[in-house]
Amino acid sequence: MNWREVAVTVSSEGEEAVADLFYQIGCPGVSIEDPELLRNYIESGVWDYHGFGEVTLTGTSVIKGYLCEDDHLAKRMEQLDEGLRELVERFPEWVIQVKGITVQEEDWATAWKAYFKPTRVGRRFVIKPTWEKIEPGAEDLVLELDPGMAFGTGTHATTSLCLKVLEEIVQPGMKVFDLGTGSGILAIAAAKLGAEVEAVDLDPVAVRVAQENIDLNKVSEQVTVKHGDLGSVLNGQADLVVANIIADVILLLLSDLKRILKPEGEFLASGIIDNRADDVEAGMREAGLEVIEKRESSGWVLLRARWKSSASL
CATH class of the missing domain: 3.40.50.150 (Vaccinia Virus protein VP39)
Structure with a gap:
């Protein structure tokens, strides 16, 4: 099955609004590439199991949604376009750029893995991707996870x-x-x-x-x-x-x-x-x-x- 990857580059303050648009049109998978969020995680120690290189801040985020290329695609793309136009009208100072490509299911199902690292949430939960290794503490509750094409990595x-x-x-x-x-x-x-x-x-x-x-x-x-x-x-x-x-x-x-x-x-x-x-x-x-x-x-x-x-x- 083919999927349409739609990438929306938006000013960082518009990240949640664009992500919500994707969810509203029935998008089963959304990824967010936010350099500022990544740097904040590094500095906070949330990703204390993983080391990262230099992170360059751009002032923008890239929100990627994945839509099945079926009979509903045109309607969903129209809804997304209408939603983005409304955001441009409400927030004319935002940068909003859109591009789309067709990808194979196995390609988009793994594309976000670079941003999914072992993460501590709350006092005891440690969310661990299946492809990573950690040494959990005695009180930790490890959630082993491979979200694939389903929403929910714990980082959102x-x-x-x-x-x-x-x-x-x-x-x-x-x-x-x-x-x-x-x-x-x-x-x-x-x-x-x-x-x-x-x-x-x-x-x-x-x-x-x-x-x-x-x-x-x-x-x-x-x-x-x-x-x-x-x-x-x-x-x-x-x-x-x-x-x-x-x-x-x-x-x-x-x-x-x-x-x-x-x-x-x-x-x-x-x-x-x-x-x-x-x-x-x-x-x-x-x-x-x-x-x-x-x-x-x-x-x-x-x-x-x-x-x-x-x-x-």
Whole structure:
């Protein structure tokens, strides 16, 4: 199968906005090449398992999205073009340049590997690509990962926000639903904290990749991954429902939440670009939820919510 790689060079402050555009048009894979972010990681020691050479700052980022060259390509390209035009109108000072090439599936599925190195998230999680070697500490929980064509390496702010909250609130024996599991990273993390997890994704490629990562991490007895609509394939109710997707999808799945989230349960919603956070909060209130915590990182927002009757517990 052929894929269209669309590379958008944008001023660094527009990185999240362009990435969100790709997600909104249904792009199953997005990579971000940001020299400033790379240098910040190096200086912070987050990538303390790997050495890098000199990093040159350019003031721009390159956002690459990968779209299947099928009957939907023209529509998605039109939507992307409209979205970029709106950004140019709103932010005329931004640099926005677009180019696209056709690539083979195996080419784009490995193109981002140079930017995916062992990464520490939170206090205990260490995300380790399968092709890297590390010496973990005694308390470390290693998440062995090969995301392939599925979203979720742990380096994106939306995923790291979720991982940090999971580390704080997941207890052994909890039931967790992971909606839009992508690479399976959040499901695996919850399982390594002692939870029983059901993960689901609409994308069959993501389901395959997630299952491979679940097996790789030896948590297949704790994690079940299913293909289908984010809410309809799940049975029973969970103590915690996690959705690291995008604002519009989170709003759509709120109607299913009563069925799948226990009365005393919690909902973690991430993947929300900051200018959509108010919309999601409003949708949560209409659905009977109350936001009990809000976290932000690099222009992205995580909302932690409970049913209003349980918010004071």
